[in-house]
Amino acid sequence: MSTPPFKQEPHKLLLIPGPIEVSDEVLFANAHPSMSHVSPDFIPVFGDCIRMLREVLFTADGQPILVAGSGTLGWDQVASNLIEAGEDALVLNSGYFGDSFAACLETYGARVTELKAEVGAAPSPADVETALKSKPFKLITITHVDTSTGVLSDAKGICDIVRRVSPDTLVILDGVCSVASEEIRFDEWGIDVVLTATQKGLGTPPGLSVLCVSQKALKVFETRRSPPSSYYASWKRWLPIMKAYESGNAQYFATPPVNLIYAFNASLKAITKAAPSLEDRFKMHKEASQRLKRALEDLGLRQVPLDPAFAANGMTAVYYPDGLVASDVLPKLNKDEIVVAGGLHKDIKDRYFRIGHMGLSVVDPSRGDLDRVIQSLQHIFG
Numbered sequence: 449m450s451t452p453p454f455k456q457e458p459h460k461l462l463l464i465p466g467p468i469e470v471s472d473e474v475l476f477a478n479a480h481p482s483m484s485h486v487s488p489d490f491i492p493v494f495g496d497c498i499r500m501l502r503e504v505l506f507t508a509d510g511q512p513i514l515v516a517g518s519g520t521l522g523w524d525q526v527a528s529n530l531i532e533a534g535e536d537a538l539v540l541n542s543g544y545f546g547d548s549f550a551a552c553l554e555t556y557g558a559r560v561t562e563l564k565a566e567v568g569a570a571p572s573p574a575d576v577e578t579a580l581k582s583k584p585f586k587l588i589t590i591t592h593v594d595t596s597t598g599v600l601s602d603a604k605g606i607c608d609i610v611r612r613v614s615p616d617t618l619v620i621l622d623g624v625c626s627v628a629s630e631e632i633r634f635d636e637w638g639i640d641v642v643l644t645a646t647q648k649g650l651g652t653p654p655g656l657s658v659l660c661v662s663q664k665a666l667k668v669f670e671t672r673r674s675p676p677s678s679y680y681a682s683w684k685r686w687l688p689i690m691k692a693y694e695s696g697n698a699q700y701f702a703t704p705p706v707n708l709i710y711a712f713n714a715s716l717k718a719i720t721k722a723a724p725s726l727e728d729r730f731k732m733h734k735e736a737s738q739r740l741k742r743a744l745e746d747l748g749l750r751q752v753p754l755d756p757a758f759a760a761n762g763m764t765a766v767y768y769p770d771g772l773v774a775s776d777v778l779p780k781l782n783k784d785e786i787v788v789a790g791g792l793h794k795d796i797k798d799r800y801f802r803i804g805h806m807g808l809s810v811v812d813p814s815r816g817d818l819d820r821v822i823q824s825l826q827h828i829f830g
């Protein structure tokens with residue numbers, strides 16, 4: 449990639465589970481001069497984002513939808529387009545983000561059944577199977593990585609169960625904290641919606657709600673009895689826009705975040721076209737994660753996820769050692785110019801903290817981001 453005529457200011461190293469560090473190239477792309485959203489020069493920039501997102505998710509015919517908003521808007525899009533009032537949704541809850549997805553679905557009239565796991569775990573495959581057999585669910589939601597606990601759900605395993613015992617149920621994967629840092633095989637696993645945002649593994653500033661919808665889910669959408677229950681989030685309005693941009697035309701519903709699309713395009717190019725390959729990218733996230741988790745273990749710190757096999761690779765949630773609280777730890781990291789995140793899960797909020805390790809901080813080891821945070825942690829806890 450060519451070097452941009454721009455270098456971002458020295459700043460504190462941002463290691464939270466999103467937003468993450470972004471490259472000079474991506475920031476410079478965001479500084480593109482103002483452009484018309486229907487300009488022939490802009491159309492392929494948007495179209496390529498759609499095409500490259502398919503590559504990231506390993507899908508041939510999933511339909512990407514890019515709408516100004518944050519990750520949360522993805523929940524509203526699912527709830528207002530795929531559920532009709534009174535229909536059943538099964539929410540697999542592995543933390544804070546399961547609670548919120550359930551609340552969003554209920555806002556649009558869904559009848560929500562929640563399978564809640566204990567803190568640090570995800571609902572068991574047996575419980576998921578029993579729940580799916582209890583009544584017909586229109587959709588099931590999985591939080592791939594619950595950012596409040598660092599628990600990684602077995603998305604592929606759950607897809608297999610759904611296909612076996614309730615094949616009409618749509619599988620919705622909240623991948624806000626997993627896309628581009630955890631492996632996701634949209635077609636092969638049989639996922640119906642992946643929803644995410646730009647500011648986590650996708651390495652772009654915040655501001656874009658990013659979805660990919662299966663052809664099966666689009667059919668379910670097209671055969672709704674009632675109209676979509678949102679104006680701005682309606683796929684009736686957005687699908688023609690996505691199809692237009694992809695086919696080299698432009699159509700207007702609501703102005704897209706033009707500059708952010710340039711930035712997203714630059715980041716997607718780095719993810720799909722430059723080294724490392726996607727497979728290597730996932731491997732690097734695993735290795736970096738294990739290195740950090742081992743270092744924390746050596747310091748006597750206990751992770752929030754109960755089973756190491758189901759701990760996220762793009763972030764780490766870890767309890768403070770006995771007797772220490774946030775104010776003993778976070779200011780010290782801050783003094784070393786490192787920003788991490790405090791607790792979020794209501795049951796353990798003040799007892800743990802979270803470190804993000806996604807994107808650049810992982811795939812460009814020459815930056816030394818991981819070395820820095822490990823050294824600082826060793827200094828604090830050693």
Ligand SMILES: *Cc1c(COP(=O)(O)O)cnc(C)c1O
Nearest residue numbers: 518519520545593595624625645
């Ligand atoms: C961050 C996050 C969200 C919410 O995304 P916003 O961009 O903050 O609206 C939803 N789900 C998960 C799993 C997240 O990590």
